[in-house]
Amino acid sequence: MRCAITGALSYTGRYLAARLLAKGHDVLNLSRRATPIALAPLSQRQADALAADRVALDFDDVDAMARALEGCDVVYCSHWVRFVAGDGDPHAAAAAANGRLFEAAKRAGVAKVVLMSHTRTSTSSPFPYIAGKAKAEDLLREADLNYAIARPCGIFGDTPEESILMNNAAWVLRHVPVFLVAGDGDHVFQPVHVRDAAALLEALGDPATTGEERDACGPDAPTSLELFGALRDAVGGPGLVVPARGLLSTRAITALTRPIDWYTGDTLLDADDLDLLASGLTRADDPGDPAIAARRSLLAWIADRGPDLGRRYVSSVARYYR
Numbered sequence: 001m002r003c004a005i006t007g008a009l010s011y012t013g014r015y016l017a018a019r020l021l022a023k024g025h026d027v028l029n030l031s032r033r034a035t036p037i038a039l040a041p042l043s044q045r046q047a048d049a050l051a052a053d054r055v056a057l058d059f060d061d062v063d064a065m066a067r068a069l070e071g072c073d074v075v076y077c078s079h080w081v082r083f084v085a086g087d088g089d090p091h092a093a094a095a096a097a098n099g100r101l102f103e104a105a106k107r108a109g110v111a112k113v114v115l116m117s118h119t120r121t122s123t124s125s126p127f128p129y130i131a132g133k134a135k136a137e138d139l140l141r142e143a144d145l146n147y148a149i150a151r152p153c154g155i156f157g158d159t160p161e162e163s164i165l166m167n168n169a170a171w172v173l174r175h176v177p178v179f180l181v182a183g184d185g186d187h188v189f190q191p192v193h194v195r196d197a198a199a200l201l202e203a204l205g206d207p208a209t210t211g212e213e214r215d216a217c218g219p220d221a222p223t224s225l226e227l228f229g230a231l232r233d234a235v236g237g238p239g240l241v242v243p244a245r246g247l248l249s250t251r252a253i254t255a256l257t258r259p260i261d262w263y264t265g266d267t268l269l270d271a272d273d274l275d276l277l278a279s280g281l282t283r284a285d286d287p288g289d290p291a292i293a294a295r296r297s298l299l300a301w302i303a304d305r306g307p308d309l310g311r312r313y314v315s316s317v318a319r320y321y322r
């Protein structure tokens with residue numbers, strides 16, 4: 001098959017591309033990037049092939065996107081832009097861009113589109129990220145295409161550098177005497193290992209089936225107190241992990257991280273991100289899905305990777321917005 005992947009040299013896309021290429025499929029890389037954010041798990045030969053077979057999409061030009069997708073059997077869509085300069089809702093814009101890509105896929109005669117969304121989406125959600133993903137899902141369901149949807153809430157990977165959220169939380173935990181978690185610290189977070197996410201995406205790309213909607217979650221669902229306590233223990237951090245309870249709002253906690261942003265040039269924590277983490281929406285809709293239990297354990301990964309996590313700060317702004 002010929003498979004198109006948005007971001008085949010980015011995070012999840014690299015792992016999916018490596019699987020598909022190893023099985024003899026062609027992969028069209030829909031990306032700004034000609035070099036991967038990190039080489040592994042790709043071989044140099046695979047990375048070179050993805051650099052050569054590449055189109056940087058103009059999401060405003062449906063005709064050009066349709067031409068680029070001619071001959072593709074499956075399109076994997078992970079395209080999302082979380083921050084933009086100026087006014088406007090970047091999530092609504094990303095959903096609309098996804099919708100134009102689905103239209104192009106339809107025109108090109110693509111057999112199936114697989115969307116990476118988010119857990120527990122709803123168009124009426126107060127969280128712009130969740131509402132935006134719900135809108136993208138609706139556009140895909142209405143596109144008259146074979147489709148599937150995978151829903152992660154967080155992704156951890158082979159290396160600290162690609163697991164930005166975990167790595168940077170570990171970096172903070174290595175340095176601060178007190179690490180505040182929002183609310184009572186009892187909100188559950190159920191991320192997936194990137195290799196398990198890629199395996200799910202590959203399976204969902206089967207053009208013979210349609211309408212699959214699956215959580216892309218792992219077996220561990222720690223509360224934020226348990227999660228950041230485990231991270232602190234794994235890195236040997238000096239501090240306490242304490243719930244802010246009613247004393248500090250998520251906006252106030254976010255404001256406390258601003259000096260870190262001035263130091264790193266990054267945005268460690270967006271208030272919307274923290275609200276989302278404390279929302280109860282970062283867990284599987286269907287915890288009984290048997291695939292979840294078979295995936296890699298977050299807590300085992302944290303214990304194993306502790307010595308490496310948070311040694312170096314990783315800037316998501318530098319990786320995705322320059």
Ligand SMILES: NC(=O)c1ccc[n+]([C@@H]2O[C@H](COP(=O)([O-])OP(=O)(O)OC[C@H]3O[C@@H](n4cnc5c(N)ncnc54)[C@H](OP(=O)(O)O)[C@@H]3O)[C@@H](O)[C@H]2O)c1
Nearest residue numbers: 006007010011012031032078079080116152153154155320
């Ligand atoms: N990572 C998580 O923890 C997580 C959690 C929940 C949901 N998700 C969703 O899962 C999908 C895959 O996540 P991921 O972390 O593997 O994706 P990623 O590496 O951030 O990249 C996904 C795609 O979005 C594009 N993109 C990202 N930032 C961009 C920017 N500033 N301007 C233009 N394009 C940009 C990338 O383009 P380039 O290839 O050109 O860089 C790539 O095609 C995304 O849709 C994400 O919303 C991820």
